Amino acid sequence: MTTKKIVLTGDRPTGPLHIGHYVGSLKNRLILQETCTQFVMLADVQALTDNFDNPQKVRENVVEVALDYLAVGLDPGKSTIFIQSLLPQLFELTLYYLNLVTWNRLKHNPTVKQEITQKGYGESVSAGFMVYPVSQAADITAFKAEIVPVGEDQLPMVEQSNEIVRHFNRIYHTNVLVEAEALIPKIAARLPGIDGKAKMSKSLGNAIYLSDTADVVAKKIKGMYTDPNHLRVEDPGQVEGNPVFDYLEVFDPDKEKLEEMKAHYRRGGLGDSVVKKRLAEVVQAELEPIRQRRAQFEKDRGAVMQLVLHGSQRAASVAAQTLSEVRKAMCLDY
Numbered sequence: 431m432t433t434k435k436i437v438l439t440g441d442r443p444t445g446p447l448h449i450g451h452y453v454g455s456l457k458n459r460l461i462l463q464e465t466c467t468q469f470v471m472l473a474d475v476q477a478l479t480d481n482f483d484n485p486q487k488v489r490e491n492v493v494e495v496a497l498d499y500l501a502v503g504l505d506p507g508k509s510t511i512f513i514q515s516l517l518p519q520l521f522e523l524t525l526y527y528l529n530l531v532t533w534n535r536l537k538h539n540p541t542v543k544q545e546i547t548q549k550g551y552g553e554s555v556s557a558g559f560m561v562y563p564v565s566q567a568a569d570i571t572a573f574k575a576e577i578v579p580v581g582e583d584q585l586p587m588v589e590q591s592n593e594i595v596r597h598f599n600r601i602y603h604t605n606v607l608v609e610a611e612a613l614i615p616k617i618a619a620r621l622p623g624i625d626g627k628a629k630m631s632k633s634l635g636n637a638i639y640l641s642d643t644a645d646v647v648a649k650k651i652k653g654m655y656t657d658p659n660h661l662r663v664e665d666p667g668q669v670e671g672n673p674v675f676d677y678l679e680v681f682d683p684d685k686e687k688l689e690e691m692k693a694h695y696r697r698g699g700l701g702d703s704v705v706k707k708r709l710a711e712v713v714q715a716e717l718e719p720i721r722q723r724r725a726q727f728e729k730d731r732g733a734v735m736q737l738v739l740h741g742s743q744r745a746a747s748v749a750a751q752t753l754s755e756v757r758k759a760m761c762l763d764y
């Protein structure tokens with residue numbers, strides 16, 4: 431019998447998920463849930479590190495993101511969906527791990543550094559925010575996760591987690607903690623915003639959400655940024671750096687037709703509206719079943735919450751087992 435690999439993944443519930451999340455990670459989770467033991471975490475405690483003054487927002491988005499998960503087809507029978515704050519074990523682990531990490535090391539985590547700049551925290555950055563990579567190490571190790579599917583920006587987190595694992599196992603002469611491998615998903619694609627900016631994000635207001643209605647999606651695609659120099663239909667247009675074509679590359683299953691369209695656009699004679707019409711067609715086809723599943727689940731938000739609470743119980747019992755091994759290794763097994 432082959433044992434399934436353990437996967438831990440999750441999102442900060444600070445906003446609804448968009449098609450960038452879908453092609454960047456959600457699709458990959460649908461594959462992983464078939465072959466691995468997957469835990470999917472609604473990282474509300476991590477979300478609070480930069481939203482501590484807006485707990486209502488985090489609370490609302492826990493439910494929204496859970497709905498997004500179910501809508502794309504995460505199956506609670508295959509993936510354990512859980513709420514981070516319901517697992518106190520994670521925070522106990524965090525405190526123990528903090529002893530094994532230097533302040534200097536935390537200050538040099540490139541992702542944290544970048545976020546501090548972006549959010550303008552400067553020297554007033556909270557201690558909670560500074561140590562969130564350690565809390566993330568607790569998330570990963572509590573499940574003895576072997577695989578952590580992440581985007582590039584999360585690589586430093588997995589690295590730091592593995593350092594903690596090695597440090598812990600060495601100091602306490604044990605092997606209870608397991609190193610994880612960061613998996614940059616093969617099928618992951620990165621979508622720019624509909625405004626042509628490098629990143630699709632809620633704060634930039636340039637995202638297409640999984641929860642958007644068909645009308646809203648249609649409008650957003652119609653208004654998408656294209657090649658700004660492609661003024662008349664007969665003008666030659668640029669495909670590179672044109673988000674409409676970036677999206678088609680990801681969503682259009684008919685690659686032959688896409689190559690023809692690209693050639694035609696470059697030559698001139700192909701209007702943006704025609705290309706956008708094709709994009710709307712393929713994006714709506716992909717989103718429609720997701721919208722339908724979402725509508726089903728939305729009818730009973732209480733039941734959705736029950737699924738997640740049940741998942742949290744399952745997750746907590748796994749974390750509790752690891753915690754008891756950790757406590758034993760640390761001579762805390764009273």
Ligand code: TRP
Nearest residue numbers: 438439440441442473476566569
């Ligand atoms: N840092 C992740 C994000 O910003 C969320 C997260 C928290 C996470 N803990 C994790 C992801 C553990 C993978 C593994 O989206």
